[in-house]
Amino acid sequence: GMMTNWATVSQSIRRLRELEARMEGEEVGQLTKKEVLQLTRERDKLEMTLGGIKEMGGLPDMLFVIDTNKEAIAVEEANRLNIPVIAIVDSNATPDGVDYVIPGNDDAMRAISFYCELAQAAVLDGLQTEMMATGVDAGGAAEAPVETAVAADAPAEEVAAEAAAAEAAPAEEAPAETPASEAPAAEAPAEDAVKVEGATDEGAAAS
Numbered sequence: 001g002m003m004t005n006w007a008t009v010s011q012s013i014r015r016l017r018e019l020e021a022r023m024e025g026e027e028v029g030q031l032t033k034k035e036v037l038q039l040t041r042e043r044d045k046l047e048m049t050l051g052g053i054k055e056m057g058g059l060p061d062m063l064f065v066i067d068t069n070k071e072a073i074a075v076e077e078a079n080r081l082n083i084p085v086i087a088i089v090d091s092n093a094t095p096d097g098v099d100y101v102i103p104g105n106d107d108a109m110r111a112i113s114f115y116c117e118l119a120q121a122a123v124l125d126g127l128q129t130e131m132m133a134t135g136v137d138a139g140g141a142a143e144a145p146v147e148t149a150v151a152a153d154a155p156a157e158e159v160a161a162e163a164a165a166a167e168a169a170p171a172e173e174a175p176a177e178t179p180a181s182e183a184p185a186a187e188a189p190a191e192d193a194v195k196v197e198g199a200t201d202e203g204a205a206a207s
Contacts, residue, residue: 003077006059012046013054019043062086064119067106068093088115 002009019039022028028036047054063078065071065087075097078085086100095101105111 001073001077002053003059003074003081003083009050009053013050013056016043016046016050016054019046059083065098066112066115068095068098086119088112 063083063085068075068087068089075085079097084099087098088104088106089095089101090106
């Protein structure tokens with residue numbers, strides 16, 4: 001009776017949220033141990049029965065059922081509320097009341113996990129398609145600030161690169177002064193000329 005009695009169920013969900021807020025707030029420190037124990041038990045009981053649907057904002061738009069025999073009441077409620085039903089129908093189950101029948105094994109855990117993964121992927125694809133149709137791009141909006149930050153940092157990187165180039169330039173120009181050390185090689189012919197002249201003078205004296 002969860003769907004057909006949604007008004008009462010929604011009140012219980014609201015009560016569960018109130019208890020969670022009280023237990024997480026500062027008010028719990030002002031309560032006695034007995035009061036805290038009572039609130040904790042009430043919260044745990046509601047969490048056990050409603051924890052799986054407390055995030056629902058209302059009745060589901062569609063029902064996905066694994067075992068139609070076990071969930072026959074849920075299928076009946078969905079039919080009463082005109083909620084479409086997608087179900088995995090095994091050979092021992094009846095397709096009555098199921099709008100979209102998927103023949104398959106509803107007993108093996110691996111098969112059930114596979115069905116749930118496919119259903120999850122289909123829901124996410126549908127939501128993404130709907131967002132794109134309405135012009136909403138959550139992924140692009142989330143990445144935009146990162147791109148802006150990178151663009152803002154670009155001038156600083158260029159300045160650092162120019163500074164590094166300026167520091168490297170004097171180091172490259174330093175070898176230009178090295179010809180001074182090569183000067184003796186350039187003056188070597190003059191010394192040879194002196195030696196030749198000395199040899200000529202000695203030859204003249206000998207003659």
